[in-house]
Amino acid sequence: MAHYDLLVIGTGPAGQKAAIQAAKLGKQVGIIERKEVVGGVCINTGTIPSKSLREAVLYLSGYRQRNLYGAGYRVKDAIAIEDLAFRANHVITREVRIVENQMARNRVDMIYGQAGFVTPHRLQIRQRDSVIEHDADYIVIAVGTEPARPPHVPFDEESIIDTDGLLTLKRIPDSIMIVGGGVIGVEYASILAALGIPVTLIDKRPRLLEFVDAEIIDTLQRQMKEMGISLFHEEEVVGIKKGSDHRIHVTLHHAQPIQATTLMYAIGRVGATAGLNLEAIGLKADTRGRLVVNEHFQTAIPHIYAVGDIIGFPALASTSMQQGRHASCHAFNHADRTDTDLLPYGIYAIPEISMVGRNEEDLNKAEVPYGVGIARYREIARGQIIGDENGMLKLLFHSRTHELLGVHGIGEGATELIHIGQAVMAYHGTIDYFVDTVFNYPTLAECYKVAALDGINRLPRPWPPIN
Template identity: 55%
Template sequence: MFRHDLLVIGSGPAGQRAAIQAAKLGKSAAIIEGRGIVGGVTVHTGTIPSKTLREAVLYLTGWTQRGLYGQSYRLKQHLTMDDLMQRLEITIRNEVGVIEHQLTRNGVHLIKGWGSFLDPHRVQVATPEGQALEYIGEKILIATGTSPLRPSSVPFDDATVIDSDGILKLKKIPRSMTVIGAGVIGIEYASIFSAMDVEVTVVDGRTQMLEFLDREIVDELAHELRSRGVTLRLGEKVASIENNGSRATILLESGKRFNTELVMYAAGRIGSVKGLNLENAGLKADDRGRIKVNGNYTTDMPHIYAAGDVIGFPSLASTSMEQGRVAACHAFGKAAPSVPEYFPFGIYSIPEISMVGATEQDLTGMNVPYEVGTALFRETARGQILRLEDGMLKLLFGLEDRRLLGVHIIGEGATELVHIGQAVMALGGTLDYLVNTVFNYPTLAETYKIAALDAWNRMPD
């Protein structure tokens, strides 16, 4: 039997940061990882793979250069999945190496095997060699992440009908693809495959995609996708999917029927708690596998914590890292601020989208008076150099105190540019700061000043 101050189940972003934080506080920390290799969903099937595939597609299709050389420009005329997988394998291998080095350097012990609770303090690990080892944790963190939802009504075969993890196992790039689910994962993959000239259809029962985003930004994205031939069937529910082996037939409740070479079901994820035997620890998860926690990420058992996607919203790698760190600090009596109020969302679609703060619909719903300032990327010198035809920055300012309340970006480098607005918001910055500050020229960051001036011109005296 082995004993540790902190026992972490799962080696994704939350688990990594929690274990390293505990080690830096002088505690013995260990991570239990069933895959046998660190990184969790983020590295192996989620964030890193999808973003790496996106970059590979942008490069190999010549997408970012078409504004200069025309829509017919291609770096490689006939893309294959092998072309994409080569870059992915290199990226994952290097990222795993970085994580392993960080854990080793901080003295975090890696336990390979699947963990399950025996009681609130004891965890049994089934090792790849067939052993059953017992570990005791003074404190325990559950950071097992999520997995794709696979309803029994969907005829998955991991070839013609797949979930989002199945993208990485494709043998060839399909000629047509239907994505069921217009959430972040669905829209990211729909836009990535459409950039490879795949005929893409998106189906979702909701009338709006990406409902948490500002409506104007979503409208821009929808316009861009439709201009590339993507069919958006929103407000439509799937009645049935018939898997015919080499293709699938989709029947919608409205009576519409169409064929597709590949179906990707991306309508939800579920917490990876199966096999944990949470009941032995005095815990339970809801019907979506999520574990309830308080503001310090403590579960109903005071010494057991949970962090990352397994606790639900916002289910971002970035916030999961902070949740794990905060949980470890609380576990060992180290004061730590909670996860910041203003954290950014990044959607790695083509085009890229990012936001922080309130949307127009949020402010309207709260009866907060505001003014809007916008700037188009093509209006900047940097935008002309890059030949950007699309892209915009939208800022929301409070009318009463002139504070920056929301930042919304679509286009090149959106997930990088958003951090300027995030910093201004976190420090209580106002319209006047952005109007009076100086940005490098030529840069896309100049759009902050342009948008601020646009709002300033609209402000009442």
């Protein structure tokens, strides 16, 4: 048995950064991984594979070039699952090596096995051929989540799959139904539609991604329909059956039954807390396996922290990294100035979406007087060059002070473009900054200048004085 200053459970983005930050502070750190490879869901089944899949699809299908060369343009005519998996497997292998090297360079002990609590300071790790125990002054739980698999869904890993199952299929589906219009469902629906696969997306809400700006979502939904995606809003699945024709037959609450060769169930994820033996220390996860934490990511037991997807929204790799770092800084009394009010969001659908700050609904509720400025990619030379004529950048600003309050984008490069606005917002800058700044030409960054000018021009002009 060894004693550590910090033990981290889980090697996903949150766990990695918690461990490395503590090691940088000179602490003795161990990190525990229950699977045979590091990286958690992010590297192995979630963020990295899905984004690699997206890039493979965009390249092989020629999707990005179709506005220039025609709707029938393709780099490769017959795209197989092996073509898509090749890129994902290449990136996964590289990312795993990077994480392993980071741990080794920072002298973080890698411990493989299933961790469970014995006492609030001691963990038991069940390995393949043995059981060991270690204790620590502080413990960070960063075990992540796994797809929800309700008993009424007859998963078979071939034609009825969860969101981790796409790249394990033996062939690309001829058609697919995706149940759940959250981030993962929207991303996979648009990615598969870009391949020319008939896609049906079923969601119980009146519109997709209700936390995203309504105008951005209107643009997304319009483009998804143009890609051939059938959208069912305010609809629920009441029955799933695999027929003798090997097709999946779905009964809906309101609409007529539908069918496809494959169904992906993409409604929710649950915390991977089942094996942690939390009851032994008096901690309890909620019905979705999540833990409650305070602003410093401490659980009800102050020396035990929880970070990443296990604590719920926003459940993004980017935010999880910062949560892990913050937890270690707080545990060891090191200053950390994370700005949790300016967290950017990136949704890697086709087209991609990103946002930072407040949206119109927020500003209306708070009765903040605001202006809107919009730049459309078709007005920007770079948009014409890259063949994206549907993208847009939207700025929200205080109508009197001109302070930038929110940035929302959709289109090629939106997740990169958003950080310019984020930097200006961090220093309470105004949209006048964009008006007075010279941007490289031609770039998408020029959208900021066009949108700022558009916003200023929309403001009511003061009446001339009466003589």
